[in-house]
Each structure stands twice: as structure tokens, then as C-alpha cells.
Amino acid sequence: MWKYLLEKEFKQFFRDPGLPRMALMFPVLMMLVFPFAVSMEIRNINLAVVDGSRSLESSRLIEECISSGYFRLVEVCDSPEEAMRLMDDNDADAIITIGPDFAADVATGAGFPVGIKVNTVNGTRGSIGAQYLQACIRMYLQERNAGAAGMDSVTGTAASSAPVIDVSEKYYFNAYLDYKLFMIPALIVIGITMITAFLPALNIVSEKETGTIEQINVTPVSKTAFIICKMIPYWAISFFVLTACLLIAWAVFGYTCRGNLLWLYLYTTLDIIVMAGLGLLISNYSSNAQQAMFVIWFFAVIFMLMSGIFTPIASMPDWAQAITYFNPMRYYADAMRAVYLKGSSPLEIWYDAAGLAAIGIAMVSWAIASYRKSSD
């Protein structure tokens, strides 16, 4: 009987005009389009320069900024006012002002008369632009110090008199801060959650709408068997989507999972259990597809925005961080990123498994309890 229940679900799935195509297109779209679309990398920042020094040193600094590839030199202005006007007209996103004594001050180590102004109408673009500019200036300083040290050793004099503060950064796990690499596990998380929670919920509600569920309820088939058979095809699809996404990431971008692939599947299974409970819960409390869609939309938005996928949880206010503890996507996204980028094993990220399991148990028991009640 189970076999026949399953066969029917698969038949209906493949007979649907849209679903099979969607299941195929989903991973492709997710892997080939979204990583570029959701990128937070900022390029082509319009830079205006006010060069009061007009020295070799100052031109080297400007050179450093432009050659980073993030900035586009708009104009070298004579006065700060002129540069400000450019920013007011939206022609410049950032202004770097170099003081008249720049060359001399840098040579003696007396100071570093450089100012940065950034247009922060778009907050992300502004703050990231400012970080890039600072990074460029640091790079310039490092190169200069290295050059000076080399010269010193040639002439044989004592080491440079000015104390040099060297800040060196090394990025682990994603050395080039590649945003695409960062987003790929997160996009998989979003895709799997949509497929496993929301599609079965809509499917069950549509059986309610057409009245077919009544017809099933008067047969000796247990409701549990019926519901599980309804969900199995979507579980199969989500594992297919996971595998397809990993393959595309490898074939197109050359990204591979740093950790054991098994853990990716393990955490996905945990997430599927949570989402199955949620999907059933939604279908229990909605009597038509429209209601279900609205509830789904509500949860989908909260899950995504409060999961740390797009914005780091650590930078949220405390009360918002507290909410994220109830968000299964938070744990799932964290685990997927940890395994994929860092190569973590469940020993290190046990708390993600614990979080998913706790939410899963709560969700499934609530769903079963409310399902029993609605079945009266």
C-alpha cells in the first residue's frame, strides 16, 4: 500500500505542468544566477582626489587606490569644495584628501595628513567603500615601509627611525573574501527549506481544497502513512537539489566542500525533519491555499532575514539575536557554511545539530498534536 501511495505522489508530481521543470531549474538558477545577484561586493566606487601635496609620494598613494580595482578615479580636484560639489551631484562616492605636507610628514614619520569622506546614502556601499580605502592606504604604507627598509640595508645605516606599525591581515577559510563562495551554502539552505517546508504544505492544503483528503480519510489508510508518503517525494527532490547545487558549484566555480560531504547531508536531513513539521503545521491551520501562502510568506521572510545568511547575527541587537535562536534556518545555515567553508565536523558544531533537533522535536510534536485534533 505504501508503494502505491508513493507511486501516486510521484505520478502527480511529474504530471504537474510546472513542478518537475521547477525542480530542475531551481538548482541551476540558484547556483548560476543568485551568487552574482546577491553579491555584497562593491565595485566601481567613484573616487575624487584632492591632492594638496602633488608629490611623488601622493601620486603613489593614489595609484595604489586605483590599481586595487575597486575605485574609478573621477577627477583630481584642486580644492575640497570642488570635490564636495562632485559628491553632492552624486558624481563621487568617496573623496580622499591629501594634505600639502604629505610627502614631508610621511618621510619623517611626523604624521599622515590624509582624510577620507564617504557618501553613505547607501550604507553598505559607503561603509564597505571606506574599508576598501583604508585597506588601500595600509597597503601603500606597507609597501613604502618595505621599500624604505630595503634602502636602509643598502646604505648600511641604522634601521628606520620612525616606529612602524604593521597591521597584517590573513583571511582564513575564504582567503579572497569571495562573496560567491560565502553565499553558495546559504543559497542551498534557502532552496532546501522552500522545497521541504512549503511545497508539501501547499500540496496537503490543495488536497483539502479539492476534498480528496476526505475521500482518503474514509479509507482504512492511516493518516500518518498518507502524510509521510506525501512528503517523501519532496525529500527526494531536496536531496537531488542539494547534490545538483554542489555539482554545479564544483563544475562552474571550482568550489568544493572542505568538510565531509556526509555532514552536509546529515544537517540537511535534520533540517528536513524540522521543515516537515513546519509544513504539516501550516497545512493543519490553513484551510485553503491562499491562507497557506500567506503564512509561508511570513515564515520565509523571517527565516531568511533572521538567519545570518545576509547579515551577521552578531551585529543584530540583543533582542533580535534572541529571536534567531528560534529560527531553524540560523542553525542550518551556520552548519552548512561551517562544513562547506571550514570543513567542520558535527563535533565542533554540535550546537547547530542540537538547535535543529530541539526545534524539530517541538515542531513535529506540535504538528502531530494539532493534526490529531483537526482530524476529529
Place this chain on the structure above:
Amino acid sequence: MTAIEIKHISKRYGKIRALDDISLKVDAGEIFGLIGPDGAGKTTLFRIMTTLMLPDSGSGTVCGLDIVKDYAGLRRIIGYMPGRFSLYQDLSVKENMDYFATLFGTTVRENYGTIKEIYSQIEPFADRRAGKLSGGMKQKLALCCALVHKPSVLFLDEPTTGVDAVSRKDFWNMLFRIKASGVTIFVSTPYMDEAARCDRLALIRDGSIIGTGTPSEIVSGFPFRLLSVRGSRMYRLLKELRNIPGVISCFSFGDSHHVTYDPAVTDRVRILARLSDAGFGDCTAMDIMPCIEDCFMWLSGRRDVPTAGQDGLRA
């Protein structure tokens, strides 16, 4: 032998009383009709008897099995065809049949004898999706699916609503054949002409049973006489008729008015004389046999409930 027995069943939806102290007894092998207007509580009663819903109070058995405690066993021996077509529209005729047969742990071939007569009519379309069938075909398919596991009791909730007159007649002929094979049939309908075809009836109104019995028992229980009156100015005539002493009620019924009068107070000749005095000299009046609908109207009115009129009933 009793096939269905329910005692004092009540059900409320929040503040709305859907069923109020319903008791019924259906004998094995009969066609039992539940007659009532839309919203009378017919579907609620069906859902309780088919174990889809729990009653607030009361108890019942179907084929000796309790409708609450033995729900699992009961589901094996009943067939239910809801009022709305609720099979899988994206599965073919054959797939729907196979599916429901499998759910009952049987096969179409095993019970082919039971459904043969009906199924043979839709078999030429076995590979067509159920959603693409005509209304009459859908109804036959639904009946086949409800019969595929040889149920002892068949529940049909308004099976002929929205079906044309010829198909309705066909359908009832099928029901008689199913009955002949020993299946008890519990059917609801808002159509009064179908009521006369049942072995026994229960009239339901606002969640209460207002009368039970065979169609002839119900008709003979009607204490008044009925007159069919025709005239030229029908609307004015209706108003005039209602003013005559001894007239209990008067409804327009097709091209005539059905006048219910108390034979102890008045009679046909006296009514015609009154009409002629009032200027309706061209009237003709004929004594007629009351039908189920007349009884239903009278029984509804007697309970002194606000009259829903005839809109809820489709003659």
C-alpha cells in the same frame, strides 16, 4: 436487521447548532433518504456517520460498529461519496480506481462484479484524466470508487445535485441495482421527486428530524387536503386565497397554486364560491394528492420556525 442506528446525536459549530438530538434507524438493504434544504445539517450528519467528525453528544452504530470507537473497522465496510467531486483530477479513471482499490487492500479485478455495470460505461475512457470527464461520467466514477471495496453501507451525500434530469434518472436506476445486490444505501437529496423513490425517508430541517417514515406514510400523515387552483390573475389570486378562512397555506406551484385547506372548516366548493364572490369567476380548482414536498412544507411550518420559503427546496 438494523444497518444504521444513531441516537441523540448533536453537533455545534461554535454558536451554530448544526444537529440537534438526531435519532435514526435504517434497516439493512433499504434505500434511506435524508431530505432537507441546503444548510439543514445533512452533510454534518454524513460526516459523523462516516467517522470524519465526532459528535458533541450521542452515539451511533453502523453495521454494529460504533461510529466513534470502531472507526477503523467501520472505514473498511462503508463507501462514501461526498457531494463534491473529490477524486484526483490529475489521475486517469483507471488510476483513480486502482488507487482507491489499493487503499482498501483490494483490486479492481477482485470486485469487478460489483461495479461492472457502472464501470463498463466509463471503461472506454479509462485512460482519460478524471478532471476531463463530463459531469455524469465523474459521478459514475465517484460511485465506482465508493463501491470498489464492496461496502455494506453506501453513503451518498447529494449525489445528484447539479446533474441533468436524464442522468439523475439513470443514477437512481443504478442505485436500485446496487440495492438489489444487498447494499444498504443512505442518500441525501434536496430534490423532492427523488424522495418518493426511497424506501424510507427522514425529513431534516435546521438540524432536527421533522418526520420519518415511508413516502406513503409521510403523505398519509398529512392532515389537510390539497387543491390546485388556476386562474387568470395569478398573483392577485394568491393573495385572495390566503385570506379565505380554513386555508392553511398557499404557494404558487408551477402554473397553478397549491392551496392547503382544513377539510373540517371548508371544502373545494366553498373556496370556489369565495373566489367567485371576490371577482375571480374564471377559476378552476382540482383536488390533488399531497406530495412529499407539501408534507415537508407543512411539517416545517408546524415547528413554528421562521419560514425559509421554497428557495431552499428544489422541486
